Amino acid sequence: MPSLGRFSAYRLNSLRALMHHHQCDALVVVPGVDSRFSTGASQVTAFLLFDLFETHNPHFIRSKFEMDVFEDFIICIKQNEVHLYCNAVNHTLLLPFTTHWPNLRVHCASESKMSNVDEYENYKITVFQMLVKDCKRLVVPCLDMCGAMGSEKFTKMMIEEWPIIQSYAYDTEHQCSREFFTLSRDIIDIPHELRLLVNRIDPVYLETTLVRALLSFMGTFESVYRLFDSLVESKQLSSRANPNEPLFSVYQHSAEIHGLLPPYLLYGSDSSKQNLVAENIESKLSDLQMMVESDHMVIRGYDQPSGIVCERTNFIQQPNNASHLTDHKVRSEKKLRQIYSKLLDILWKATEAFNFADSDIDQTVSKAQNELKCHLQSESFGSLEINLTYPWKNPTDAVTLAVLSGAVYDIEDIGGSSMGSVVAADTLLISTLRLNDICLSRKVINLTATIPPTCLWTRNPMPIDMTQFTSDKKPIFNEQLDIILAPANTPSSITVNCTCFEDYVIISGKRIGISQVNLSNVLYYRPVDMEQPELLEFVLPPSSYNTSDFLTSALKCCILNGSIDEALEKFQKPTKFRETETLRNENSSSNMSIWLMLKPKTKAKRLFLEQVAPVWRAKGLLRQSDHLPNRQAIRAAFITTVLSRDTHSILSDLRSLSFSQLKFDSATQAGLYSLNQLMTEQPSAKAWLMIHQSELRHIEASWSLDTSVEGISSAYDYALCCGIHLKSSNVPPSNSACADEILSVLLRNSEDKDISLLWTHSATNNESSLTETQDNICREMRPKPLHITVVCGTVGSRKDNVVKNVVDLVKEDTHWIQMSPATPSDISSALETAVKEYDSLLGSATESRVRIRGILLCPGTCGARDVLNAVHRLSSNESTKQLVHSVRIGCVVTCVDTRAVFIDGGRMTFPGLLEMLSEGWTNYILSTGPPKSQQVAATKFGVKMEDVEALLHSVNPKLSQLPAPEGHVERGHVLEALLDEEAFNGPGLKRARLLSYPSLNTTLGNPRMHAVTLRFARPVERVRFTNHLKAIFANLKPWPFYGNLYSITGQIGFTGEPDKIFDVLHLTLNGISRISVNTDDSDFLPKRKANKPFWLTGILAAPPAASKESDEWLANQFANWLRKSAPQQEAIRPPLRLSDLSKADLEKIHEKYHLHPLPAGWYYTGSYYVNMNGDKSFQHPNFEAFVQEYLEGENTKIAARNARIVNHPIPDLFSEPS
Incomplete structure (x- = not known):
């Protein structure tokens, strides 16, 4: 699987872009019981966390915690940050998927909080309240995305029933009500747009969801064909073997994608255009009785959740020894097959043309349709078409799913009667590698290529009569071998019965009919790796190049290019390969061949080497080749080896397991998702990915570069920014050379080059050693x-x-x-x-x-x-x-x-x-x-x-x-x-x-770490300085952190220690704070001679974009912080006023003056003052005068102190020394 980091951040940014498009402050995802298991929230969670809860299901089952505990988390995506609420149980599970999210804030409930249910819930509500604070417009996924096309509409009241929303409405701690969540906020849900986003084909989606759907789809197709095998072989029609069942049962239990027609299985004249394009399901089925009277059938399979489509035309022929076959019947059957063969040729040629970066896809499709019309001018039919459709309506995506289909409708026989239509369609995965507006490369994977382009069933319960082909000579070999097919240069293989005689071979099979190949030259290839199958190349005589009637229609695509020199040239220079290697290349003058495989450790291989090889060598037909096999043959052998290992591995793992173990453990590890997939002999997901590893590298590169990169105008610029240098150049290379080097690095470990090492080929080693020598010489000559x-x-x-x-x-x-x-x-x-x-x-x-x-x-x-x-x-x-x-x-x-x-x-x-x-x-x-x-x-x-x-x-x-x-x-x-x-x-x-x-x-702007250096000449106070250092950590500010001080280094002096300079190191987060005497005389003397020997450098958090204003603000903030550690200037005291005196001050003044002489008529009793009139007071009669006298005295002192301060100011820490 590709690195999750890039695609995890990409998926996050995709959701953020949707949120920004709808002008929302946040997107809140609440899975699990807190949202009453909302389907929309679960689907967005699966998108962000790569199907975490499905792929780790065995882990959850074996865990001692309930599933609700694992699903207890909240994701809140904001414009500049992401908040994740989780608990101590699911934190480690979520970590690998969320680590790469920029500006991530984690709010984790500890084990101690989880042990107290009330504290646990209160913490969750507190975090949730903080997450949605100041958010006036929110996206809250709620509705099922797959049902987004339905009539259900989102309303705010749908989420008011959620437990998390109801808990938000009441504050249990303070026993009071909060506001209703939806009354003060605008809540929206966008299921349709989320659905389009979730189904975009990034590499992780491809490796998990799409491959799973593809393998299941191919298993369904194989089930249809197996039922048809039984139906053809049976002597009477039986509804128990109805081939329609697998197709339509899958269709009826899937959600519909708007614009795609349902599947069909129609025989003969029932395959009219009217029935094929009709939307009602009733017109998509033919009665089984039609199969008896028809020469062909058309089939369409459609996997609705993924959009995978495949259409095929298959043929049903009478036995070759049937006496009732008329010339009219034979010519009509041949006409259908020729038209279908031409349709396939043109579709495959278009598919190959898509791989060229400089080709226009729409123009290619249009040219293909015009070419088909030109070839069929002499034929009678209703209409024809070749279309390229996009199931997810995303033709501009870097990786997109497309269906290339072609049809010739209502073909007429010689008598003018309609025989029905022929159709063909494949699902393509088109990967376009762009660098800004520069298209570097395009790669096409034909997902449905392994489904045979056509099958040929013989309506014959009797065994094959060999006498109809040749004399009554006895065969020297009659075993099953694998024959290589390469439709659209996509190699695969099928098992056939191979009956060998002294100078010819008969190839037959249940779905391919019977063909005879006359031998002129047979080449034998042995691999270096003994696990690889050995290859047999049957070189066809030149007289058979322009006519392939000796092969049935099901085997036409098994004729490959057999020119060893040309195959080697194309192998070594694959970027120059532009022509198809199959018989459909009319301009090719190289040899044409049929390739078969001898699998290791099989009876067929042993019998061939013992019985056939000596006879053919004696007749001069068989010889061993020292060259590389055909490129497609090499790849087919590699695929066969991978599938063989895959089958042995799965069977050995599953042989001793119970059904429950198969369902939850080993099946998932093996990439098997259904018993149908296993029973129909489909490969595992792991094997499929290994086979297509080269294409997957291209897809990964396409998605990664599907972002506009600022400042990059050419491939040369991009290579420099990524540290890619051409080995053979010491001067600025051309853009084309840089583009080739970028492609070489991105698509490194080319699968073709890897698997070629498994085969004996003398020229390869010589050329590689020569190239290496030349590189070494060039390297020594360059500086x-x-x-x-x-x-x-x-x-x-x-x-x-x-x-x-x-x-x-x-x-x-x-x-x-x-x-x-x-x-x-x-x-x-x-x-x-x-x-x-x-x-x-x-x-x-x-x-x-x-x-x-x-x-x-x-x-x-x-x-x-x-x-x-x-x-x-x-x-x-x-x-x-x-x-x-x-x-x-x-x-x-x-x-x-x-x-x-x-x-x-x-x-x-x-x-x-x-x-x-x-x-x-x-x-x-x-x-x-x-x-x-x-x-x-x-x-x-x-x-x-x-x-x-x-x-x-x-x-x-x-x-x-x-x-x-x-x-x-x-x-x-x-x-x-x-x-x-x-x-x-x-x-x-x-x-x-x-x-x-x-x-x-394009990562969100993190705060910039800005260094501010201050130079000064005056010492600071040690106690003040150390206290302020200790306070830095406690005063750190939250997001966006601007002004936070994370590091201080430098040299300072302290008051009272004039002959020393101290080295300072303070690291806020590390907890390191060191102040030590500088003992380096070489460093000490120059600094003492300088006007400003002291200096401090602080690293502060600053806005992402540098500006003069922000840098000055940070410098002033750092300087003000340092000024607090310098000797402080005493403040000027204002004059003392009566209102400034406290009760205690007044009592002190009275205590001082209470025995002063009394006015006439007053006397003091020791407790209070009494006059001759009988008035009593607890204050001295002249107390106000005493207070005024006290104020005048204190103000005289204050004035003298203020004068001293003004006349002797303490200079600023950063002022020039006198």
Whole structure:
């Protein structure tokens, strides 16, 4: 299966595009019991999670948890982020499918919450309330997509019955009602559009859903043919063997796709155009009695959920020794077969033409119809047509399902009576590989090609009479062999009875009639792999090229090109192959042949070698060939081997299993989805995918590049951005050469080249060795480029230590060119400077024996993609474009400290980390955290370390993890890996980069990590500074994180310690905060002489797009944060007013003045004051005067203090020293 990462993100973005199209704030998917098992929600869940609950069904059955627990999650897709609510049980199950979603927030209910039902439900409602907060318009999948064409309409009240919505309406914690969910929001459902989206054929859909439907469909067709076998062989008609049953039972139990007609099975004159195009099901069936009187039948199978269609015309002939056959009857039968044969020829030629990237599909279909009219000018018929239809109405998709059909209606016999119609149709999977508007390649898979193009049944219960062909000589061999067919150059094989005589062969079978082949030359091919079948090529005499009457209509497509030299030429240059290799190529002058297979370890092979081979060798008919077999024959042999292994594997696995085990375990693993598929001898899904692996690679590439890539105007640009260099060129290559190289990488491990190694062929080894020698000579003649080791990582990953450590350890016979750009935009200039230095070193005689290496420390969260984009920018400049081919990335390492992987409370990975770890863009993960013995159990957000490691592994399981504790690279194998010059250019990595670049280029804007460096000359207070460092983590802000401070490095001084400079390292997420005395005198003295010896660099989260305003805002924010640690200027105090005095202040003033002399007539009793008039008071009579005196005294002090502050201000931290 292809990497889920790209297609998981693609499916997510597809849903987001629908949400944006309908101007919605979010799309909320609620599966399971919380939505009353809504069908629409389940279908969208299956789309996003790749049929998780179907493919893992055995796991759920064996689990101790109920299914409701596994389905207890909510997905909320917003414009810039995705929220996932889950629990401790299904979290690990969902992780592989959701890891690649950008800006993902995970809200996971812990095991402790799950143990308390009330707390568990309250947490879910709290999360749900947070998810839909401020969302005024929502898409909520509810209705069944397959029933979207029906009359059922979505209303808001449908979701008011959902338990999650009802729980939202009442706040159990505060025992109060909330708003009704649907009253304050606009809720919509778009089942029809979701249905079209879910059925788009991406590689994962193809490998799971479409292949399953195809194999089931082919099993149904085989069931029809087997019933017809029984019907033809029986002496009396029986309704028990009605061939109609499999076709129409499948049709009646499927949902209808609008615009496609139902299946049919019609005999003879019943196959009129009126019946074929009618929509009512009654006109699609013929009475069994018609079969007795008819010479042909037409059949149409239709799998409605997938849209797969197949139409065939089959023939029923009287026994060859039948005495009642009239000349009129024979000529009419021959006319039908000739017209059908011509129809097939033209349809197959059109199918082959679709493979050419420069062909127009619609024009090809139109030309095919005109050609058919031209060929049938002399025939009498009602009408004809050739059509190409798209079941899902998506002709512009990168991968689309199409039905190519042709029909000649109401053909008249010699007497003018209608004999009925002939029809043919195949379902094609068309994959178009485009780079923006450039069509690079097109590939067509004929999904229904293995269904025989025609069958020929003989209405004859008697055994074959050999005397009707030749003399009464006894055969020397009579066994079953496989004969190779290649309709539309799609090889397959069928089993036939092969009866060999001394100079001719009779080929017969239940559905192919009887044919005699006269022998002139027989070639024998032996494979290197003994599991492959051996091949027999019956070379036909030239006199039979233009007439193939010696073969029945069912075997016409078994005649293949037999020219060894031409086959070899086409094999070695498959891109130049433009003509069909079958008999239908009228202009071919090469030999034509019939090919049969001798399967290993069979009785037929042993008897042939013992009884037939000696006789034919003695007569000079048989000889062994040293050349490669025909390309189609090689592929047919490969397919036969795959199917044979598949059959043995399935039978050995299923032989001892019960029905329940077959249903849930082994059947799924083997790719079998029905007993009918097993009983009709259809291949498993695994075998089908192995057979079509070359086409599947093309489909994967088509889907991955089906996105407009900004800044790419040619194949050369795209190759540079993905690090693809042509080996044979040291100058900018042409666009066509780059396009060929891109195709070569994308479609690497060509299946034809792989399977050719299984056959003996002397010329191949000589040519490959010659090509390798020429490549080595060219490589030695070209100047060697500068190989660069790229070191990237997130903030706090200690990647700077890695660079310093590598340069310090590898010094012998090595000259390092170090690059440390401050910003992503500086990478281009750093590379330009490095290349110029490299060129000057190459010209130096002293450096002739020294290995020159480059090492690049990426700023912020930049990675290999940003470095290659910088290379691309160099290529667009006329003065620097020649430098591009002097730079090669040798190895890319991503430094990761597991303590700093998560942000936002542990709900989101660090921005840019997933992109850096994507397949193809890095070679190794350097674990720069503490050693295992000192590793903490969880991050500062409480995420367990084993969960962090599982996340990193799920992002890219192919990555190797190397230890580099605290950034120290000490082990030899780690250094060896970092110095590898070809690690980044492996074929698999190059292909992964080509496939993933469009999706990474369109990833939602993550916050940019912006470095701000401040220089200053004044010390700060140690206590204030350390307290502010500790407060950074607690003050981290949620999305979009702008202004968050994640790292601080630099050198500062503290008040009271004037002769010391301190090194500062603070990593917010790692929990590292170190302040140490700088003891490096060489570094100390220059900085002390500078006007501003102190400096700090902070890395802050900034908006994705760089702008002067945002950078200034971040610089001011960082400066204000640092000012808080400097000695603080005392504030100017305002004058003291009476209202400022508290009750305690007044009591103190009274206490001070309560014994002062009293006015005349007052005296103090010790408890209160009394005058001569008898008035009593607890305050001194002059208390107000005392208060005023106190205020005047305090204000005098305040004025003096304020004057001192004004006259002696504390300078700003960033002011110039005096």
